[in-house]
Amino acid sequence: MKKPEQQTDPLQFMLPFSGRVWTCMLLAWLLTSLLMLVCARLSPYEWYSHNDCVPVVENQFGALNSMWFTIGSLMQQGSELAPRASSTRMVATTWWFFTLLLISSYTANLAAFLTTSRLGNIDSVEALASQSKVKFGCPVGGAMYNFFKNSRIPLYRRMWDSMVSWSAKNESFVRKTSEGIGRVREGGYAYILESTFNQYYRERDCELTQIGGIFNPSSYAFAVPQGNAFLKEELGEVILQLHKEQFIEDLSNAWIKRFNLTGPPCSEAVDDASPTGTMEVASFGGVFIALMIGLGVAVLLCFVELLWRCRTLALRT
Template identity: 25%
Template sequence: MAGIELIISSICNATFCEIPYNDTYKGPDTSETKEIKFRNLMKEVNGKNLKVTTYNNTPLSWTEWHNDTVVGKGVAFIIMDILRKKFNFTYEVVEPKRNYELGGKAAEDSIIGLLNASKVDMAAAFLPTLIDYREKVSFSIYLDEGVWVMMLKRPKESAAGSGLLAPFNDVVWYLVLAAVLTFGPCITFFTRVRSKLITDDEGVLPLKPSFWFVYSAFLKQGTNLAPEANTTRVLFVTWWLFMILLSAFYTANLTAFLTLSKFTLAIEYPQDLYLNNYRWVASAGSSVEHVVKSEGEELYYLSAMIRNNRARFLSVSSDKDFLESVKKGAVLVKEQTVVDHLMYNDYNSKKDVEESDKCTYVVAPNSFMKKQRAFAFPVGSKLKNLFDPVLTQIFESGILDFLKHADLPSTKICPLDLQSKDRKLRNSDLIMTYMVMVAGSATAVAVFAAEIFIKRYVSGKINTNKESKRKKTKMSKKLTSCDDSRPPPYESLFGKNPRFNIENARTKIINGREYYVFETANGEKKLIPARAPSSFLYRSDK
């Protein structure tokens, strides 16, 4: 209960109590002279009409016309009403000619210009306490910490990538491609070195079969290669194990991405605007423009985007006018409170739209910049010493945080992850499959054209006599190096294969089955099943 009483008493001291300065809080100095000066200053302000300037920064501050009179609205003027009741003064609102914090050709164009020229008594606006601002005006105590965020149109797909490429990042894909291209030559190299050091029946495995083995294993296909040496077998098993593990990780991560993946944005930090060359907009004459254009500031590197026309500072009558630029792909840099109200109002304006389509905009997970904010006075103004004690009590009681979020729901507005339970595959998830089909078909056409060109134009230039000689030598090699370990073709019974002596063939029944017995060219005897169903198994061209 003591804590509740303390909060109530703080609000009472800041709003309704008749004596604004009491023994409980006497300001930074508790001496009697300070108290006397404070009470004298109260008497000077009592009944006085102050000139207050502000600018359009909804919902923190804005102005409206009522009966030809400018009336201030927003959180800043709720605080002004507390001060007005506290110290019994009146005020009139003086608008700058332009909605600038600092800038313009004349002093009347901006809030800082009006204060620096002493044309107004104070600024009822949440102004960032920048170093260049401090040289021109005097700030009150810190009222809050302003957070500038980046709002952009919600993309249709995550920045993690398309469906098929998402499980691995770019580095992993490059390494897998390098492995596919290099492991085939490695097999050929090791077999070549082994054939020189060890003499046995296994020779060198050429580059072309090695490459096709690696490629087929990459797609989980078999191979007709039968290595006999242990070294080659270990290389084959190594590649198979690599592909089994790689495919297992890929399948698991692809399933997780398509069902449980978190939505990510391409813009997360201010440097992403520069690296990805994104267009972005902000208010003209605002602190964002000043920070970006001021040399020595942390975000000065973004000034290069102004020269490239990728960053623009717009003068708009209402913050809603920025939404047109955001819909066209630009990123809006604005205070978080302003962005929250823009997104909430846009969400409520869509009544006949499905729930999943109401959140048109999204905010980057990290801020653009953070700055302390406060009210401002002309340099040497006595109002600072008068208002700071009450502003301190308002800040400590939490009234400001309550007022800034009074019109907003307690939940986060249009979060980055909408937590949708249904995850249906879209066409964008399968775009890589279409690209693979197109690339494969184009490659096949290119290889086909190359084969035609080589056979018709390159091979055609060879002398026909050389071709006939080469055919004869190839035929003789085939006859001497034929592999008799395999059953002969069935067509050899009818004289289509000169390797077999068909004239001496005779039939013989072995184990109840009829076979043709004949002698090969080297004198060995061969058996061929005579019955059609059995002989069909031995039909071969080799």
């Protein structure tokens, strides 16, 4: 198939995470801000006075400041606020750990989405056969033509029926490979051919790409007169020896990757990033669990600080 063009969706920056992940991030931010507010209000060590001569204590973590502190950490910008109590510091540390992992994952996945676009849902022969937007076909009378025509496998039989139905409008079969590749370059068409020819043409046209792996694999072979077991064994041993010496691999690369090429083959071109998928909540399950545990410990520390302060005041009186 033809390589897809880069996406121009204005909301592409949201693609690295699924909608559920964005929703969970919003809820985690609100929950952390709420716990920061509660712990700051309950903990006696978060109340302080700017002037020892004036017996008026203040608390810097109101509702807006708590939300500002957490959103500043999420954006990796910080704020002028600094927690004083152990419980609020525990909330801050847990939130920083959460945002570190989340933002790192988002940045890495966003880079992949901005440098390459996905091939939609067509990533295998099964996906190609289950849709009708992209037409597909093969050369008339070739090996692939006879393979689909005589196949009894339901998947390939369904593909054959589709190609036959499209042939009336000249949307499936082609007369020669150059015609098929020309239709692939126009877009909306997938050309099915033998894997060796597939690799040969992809090395010479970097706009082409292979979808999925090889199906119906077969190999070339030497034919010997029937009953000549000696020659068959000799050929087998020599072929194995050539494989061990990488002679066959070098010969294949010479014809496929170097023959009649003026520049480097497409397989040696630098690929900045590989296609990646949207990350779901399951990918961050451990991160959200760690956040919940850290916030739980912070709440426990808040009650310990409150009880310790009450005990200290009771002993003074």
